[in-house]
Amino acid sequence: QQQVKQSPQSLIVQKGGIPIINCAYENTAFDYFPWYQQFPGKGPALLIAIRPDVSEKKEGRFTISFNKSAKQFSLHIMDSQPGDSATYFCAASMIYNQGGKLIFGQGTELSVKP
């Protein structure tokens, strides 16, 4: 029940394309869903996050779509660039329980070809 399942494992798109990464969870007590971007040899960087009271959130080229009834959320990257090539992790947590610890998905390695 604590798992977050992420797909696909890897993704290759052309520059300008819109990669979509999907995550699914089981625990309905999760109330915070962030996405992190990680470059090789670096720590993850918070990209964008959403709470379950909204169905979509957009920040720059990054959009989260959230489907509470399906227990799924996804990351869309508009007008993708080669510099977006990185590993992306979704995560979920219960803000006021378990110390707010994050449960991470398995990660998606994104490659954006020029």
Added chain:
Amino acid sequence: GAVVSQHPSWVICKSGTSVKIECRSLDFQATTMFWYRQFPKQSLMLMATSNEGSKATYEQGVEKDKFLINHASLTLSTLTVTSAHPEDSSFYICSATVFGSAGARSYEQYFGPGTRLTVT
């Protein structure tokens, strides 16, 4: 804002020795810090949750006596890998939850740059 640093960024040590990794929140006070380890091409695995002034809470399967965590202040947590062995070689990353920092909410986690540990 919300910058987390780690020191050292990489360390090589001999089998059987101990190594300490520091995690600092530079521009905010962190109520809670988390320690993760990450193997190549894998996700982050939470090792423990650390609150200032109290004992760390370890995840199941993580050896408390091997991975000593001290959260001495609201800006510093340390992870000491005791009697390190080659299988402890990994990428160790800390994160901190923001507390009282203007413009940031209290449940966002910000990660440090990581520490690459190699045990020979």
